[in-house]
Amino acid sequence: MRIGPFCFLAVLLLLTQGATAAPVEEIVQILRSRALDPPPESVLQTLTESNLAEGLRQIDPYARYFRPEEYRSPLSGYESWVGIGAELVPQGQNVLLSLYYGGAAEGAGIADRSRLVAIDGEKIAGWDLHRVAARLRGEAGSVIRLTLAAPGGRQETFSVTREPFRPLDVEMVPPGDLKVLRIRDFIGGLTRSALLATVDFVAATAKEGKDFFSEHLIIDLRESSGGDLYEALDTAGLFLPAGTALATLRRSGGEKRSFFAPGQEKLEMPLVFLVGPDTASAAEILAGVLRYHGRARLVGQRTYGKCTSQTDQVLSDGSILRYTNSEILFPDGTSCSGVGLVPEVVVSDQDLNLLSRLAERALGLPPQ
């Protein structure tokens, strides 16, 4: 769960008031002919302008309707923003801060995945995420005091100056001497190349004789909620010989299309993915495909369980319909939808928040 989408939701709510009518008939036609599993006609006929948001959700949990001014392509990648350089991660009743490498919160010395206790002296217990996000936002240069409990550590208060920030497409997170690479989103045309660049960079800047990835390349997907499916498949192709089956897309009417690893640059080091309940969609596909081929192992907790893909269709009035149009099947024909991926090494909630502990477990895995 991120701070950005909350802003977006607030704007969305404001803009939808007094907006023009949605082309319901067109939406019904698209769902009837192109949805992965077209809903029965009786259900489609209940869709109206007034119940569109809720009606769509009942038909397809991932379907959304956007007016043109509200829409931002999920494939356009990170923009820069002003803030503390962190995402909010809800975990039970707690709210954790997932820090961006190079962001203000990291610079202030806050530990990754610390539990947020209070903002400017006010305890956040019982607040919903919208309220927490609203309180964290502010002008560049403004200072906020955050009281946090580090994972397995004590409570401490930090002053953080909000600043403009643009995250890296692949972050390099250093728990101690290690190098863990973190992918939060799969951005079309960018993530695979950013991963390659980061692996090269780590090798080029390593101290003499130090080969970080000789034992395992550890990729943190704990906060990776998805993104561009094709980018995830391209990334999987980096670790598999050319021609290896990656996945099959099942579409409306039983149409199927299979994808295979291309023959380009290859990375050959052993691979471990750190996963958790927020690892979803494209990230699950990447982890699932590579595990299927015995190329990667998973450490963490069961993933979210969404092996479907959505598409954004521009409607005649410029508004946008997002709907599920395909299901992704692993090479053996199974899907992760509803079941997720269960890691080889399952850890407790506390360990899931401690990157150093997870990395230790990953490095402790016997050779494949």
Next chain:
Amino acid sequence: MKTQVFIGFICLGFCFGGCAGKDYDPREGGFFGGVAGLSSGGYKDRVQEREARLEQLRATQRQLAAEQIGLEGQKSVALAQVGKDKGKVSSMQAEIAALEKKSTALAKKEGADKGRIAELQKRTAELKKQMARQSTSLDALEGSGLGDQEVDLRRKQLEQQRNALRREYELLMKMQMELAR
């Protein structure tokens, strides 16, 4: 940015070190402690001690100056590289604009494969967005400290991404040529 702050810290620390007779130079642990043993004895010893201190001071200053020149050199090389990268991105943006124009013309052609042209147009639009993003990222890099590890990694990622986008552009060009046949 962080590099500049760090250099400032080293220089400031050195001045304090000279005044207080303590080692504040974070790179030379115990350096001043080594010459402090000379301070017992007569005038000659004190002169020798001062000369020794002065010589060490000059040596450290020379070392710092050399480091700074090295860092400035690295920074100007990196800045020149960013300048070159910006040039490449601009020329790719122009090429993509031309591709977009040709795709629009292609879409109007009689008997054209509308489905494939729509795919081409969609991918060209995405490519255009990604190049705009490259351009803004390079602008941001120009104003940064450069030489900082995070900035260097960002530059490396941008370079690799630009190469990938170039390959994507070449594929789209090929697709356009096939469609135009």
